[in-house]
Every structure is written in structure tokens, then in C-alpha cells.
Amino acid sequence: MKKTLTTRFLTLGLATLAASSVAFAADDHGGPVVPKPYTTGATLTKSVQASITPDKAIDILKAGNARFAANKPLRRNLKAQVQTTALGQFPFASVVGCIDSRAAPELVFDQGIGDLFVARVAGNTVNPDILGSLEYAAKVAGSRVIVVLGHTSCGAIKGACDDVKLGNLTTLLEKFKPAVAAASTPGERNSHNHAFVDEVTELNVKQVVARIRSESPVLKALEDEGKIRIVGALYDTSSGKVAWY
Incomplete structure (x- = not known):
């Protein structure tokens, strides 16, 4: 028995x-997939991802940055998130950021493991490899928003303003010259003019957003269909706050 x-x-x-x-x-x-409501700080599943609209994705990032700037980040069990996401990931957003050590998107937006796709390169620019990665993130993996995240006091932007020449960096800095040329801030047109650098930084973010649309028909179509948004943002290294374009 x-x-x-x-x-x-x-x-x-x-x-x-x-x-x-x-x-x-x-x-x-x-x-x-049956959409399930998003809960702040919870590890994302496909069902939760399915409930997040592009506008909601931006709201989540804004709320996360507000926590970061206020020094009130969420307490997460990162080890548990590692285990939960071991066999799959369902990020709600993609970020093109700079390599700058002060501007890590996961920290700036107070997000956990499995929340963000992140591509980082000096000057937060794009090339075919990054565009292909963003296409995968949005078209295949379901990311709802692409954020081009610039930041104040960017060394790459300053280098472009000063026409720096240094190995492979020379070619990279050429990508920012259109923003340098378009800037209209009066005074010296170099890194000593902080207002000029700030304008070039903002223009570069906006130009990269435009390039994503023009150089990736896949992402442009997704945005036209309302499935994603492509936006620019600027992180202030002094305050920790993000401004949005």
C-alpha cells in the first residue's frame, strides 16, 4: 500500500x-503568448515583453533613470535573474551607448539582467554590425525601443571637435564630423568651448537616430508600423539624469 x-x-x-x-x-x-502585465523589477518573460508597448518601454526607462538619479535603485536578486534567464532572454529595449565608464546603460536606467540589449562604442554611433544587431533585437527578439544614448563631456566628441588623429580612432572620429560642421554655437570651435561640445553631442545623437532610420529599412519599417520607436537621449554625467529627444 x-x-x-x-x-x-x-x-x-x-x-x-x-x-x-x-x-x-x-x-x-x-x-x-498571452500578454502579462509588467511589474517593476521583475525578470522579463516573453509574455511580459508582449505586453510592453514602445511608449511603455520608454516610460520604464524614464522611471529607472529617476531611481538612479535619486540614488534609490531597486534591490534585485541578480543570481536568481541569471538562473531565470539562462535558457532565454526577452529584453524590452535596445541602447546604443558610448564606451564611457560613467554611462553604463544598465546602471543609468536601473535595469536588471535580461532587460536590455546594449551596443557600446565611442561616441554612440552605428555601423553595419551594430545595425544588424539592432535589427535582430527588434525584429527577432522583440525589443520595443531603440535608444541612442549620448552623454555630456564625451571624449570622442571632444576629439572630433579638435580633429584628433590617432590610429583607428581617426576613422571613428570622422563619423562625428557632420555634427561638428552643423553646430552653430558661437566662439571657439574646439573642446575648450563647452557649449559648442554640448551642441555637437546633441546633434550627433540626433544624426545617429536619423542614420538608423535611413540605413536600416528593417528598423524603419518596424517604426512606421508602430512596433518600435527610435529615440535619442542624453545622459548628464554631473547629475545622473537623462534628457530625451
Whole structure:
């Protein structure tokens, strides 16, 4: 009798586990997706990602930055998030940021593991590799917004303003020359003129946003269909706050 009961409980437990696995698979691995409400700080699943609109994605980032700037980040169990996301990821946003050590998007927007796709390069610019990565993030993996995140006091922008020449950096800095040429701030047109650098920084962000639309028909089509938004933002290294364009 005892053996029979043990067998029955074991069978029931395996059946429950199997049902749970099927539900998880349907939710996060290709099956039917039923949108579930987003909860601040929760690890993203495909169902939760499906409930996030492009505008909601921006609101989540804005709320996260407000927490960061106020020095009130969420307390997350990062180890648990590592385990939860081990077999799949469903980020709600993609960020093109600078390599600057002060402007890590995950920290600036107070997000956890599995929340953001991030591409970082000096001057937060794009090339075919980054555009391809963004296309994957949006078209395949379901990211809802692309943020081009510039920041104040950017060394790459200053280098372009000063026409710096240094190995491969020379070619990279050429990407920012259109923003330098378009800036109209009076005074010296170099890094000693902080207002000039600020204007070039902002113009570069806006030009990169425009380049994403013009150089990626895939992303342009997704934005035209309302499936994603492509926006610019500027992180202030003094205050920790992000301004949006």
C-alpha cells in the first residue's frame, strides 16, 4: 500500500512538472503568448515583453533613470535573474551607448539582467554590425525601443571637435564630423568651448537616430508600423539624469 501511494504521488508530481514545463515552453519558447502585465523589477518573460508597448518601454526607462538619479535603485536578486534567464532572454529595449565608464546603460536606467540589449562604442554611433544587431533585437527578439544614448563631456566628441588623429580612432572620429560642421554655437570651435561640445553631442545623437532610420529599412519599417520607436537621449554625467529627444 505504501509503495502504491508513493508511486501515485511520484506520478502526480511528474505530471505536474511536465505540465509546468509545457506552460513555460509555450510562454517563452515559441508557443502561444498571452500578454502579462509588467511589474517593476521583475525578470522579463516573453509574455511580459508582449505586453510592453514602445511608449511603455520608454516610460520604464524614464522611471529607472529617476531611481538612479535619486540614488534609490531597486534591490534585485541578480543570481536568481541569471538562473531565470539562462535558457532565454526577452529584453524590452535596445541602447546604443558610448564606451564611457560613467554611462553604463544598465546602471543609468536601473535595469536588471535580461532587460536590455546594449551596443557600446565611442561616441554612440552605428555601423553595419551594430545595425544588424539592432535589427535582430527588434525584429527577432522583440525589443520595443531603440535608444541612442549620448552623454555630456564625451571624449570622442571632444576629439572630433579638435580633429584628433590617432590610429583607428581617426576613422571613428570622422563619423562625428557632420555634427561638428552643423553646430552653430558661437566662439571657439574646439573642446575648450563647452557649449559648442554640448551642441555637437546633441546633434550627433540626433544624426545617429536619423542614420538608423535611413540605413536600416528593417528598423524603419518596424517604426512606421508602430512596433518600435527610435529615440535619442542624453545622459548628464554631473547629475545622473537623462534628457530625451
